[in-house]
Amino acid sequence: MKKPSGRASGAKRSPVPKTVDDYLARVPEPAHSTLEKVRAVIRSAAPPEAEEVISYGIPMFKHKGMLMGFAAFSNHCSLFPGKSPLETLKDELRHYRTAKGTVQFPVDKPPPAKLIKKLVRARIAENERISKR
DSSP: OOOOOSSOTTOOOOOOOSSHHHHHHTOOTTHHHHHHHHHHHHHHHSOTTOEEEEETTEEEEESSSEEEEEEEOSSOEEEEOOHHHHHHTTTTTTTSEEETTEEEEOTTOOOOHHHHHHHHHHHHHHHHHHHTO
16 A cells, blocks of 8 residues: 655645755745845855755755755744754754754744854864864
């Protein structure tokens, strides 16, 4: 017996976006504007050679490993900095819902730029330590 897919009968999955711009073009407002702001803050804190990629269907910044991802969902947006930065900055993240390397925030209110930059820097430091092993 075939396992149900969870989609409506006959519904087709939209193709995975190939670029971050493709991904963002599919995101409705207000999440679209929110994620554009998040993207700009991550870009400003990431090393100049960091590249934007799509991984697991979401935008990610990559430099010596994955730095940070971001995505929109129906009722929230998320950052994906990984587990270690969340532990390092747990006090500053206490007003956000967090789990398994994810920070959730409202679709119309990104976390402060200062906090996003701290998460990126924590992840850069972690990737640097790992790459020196």
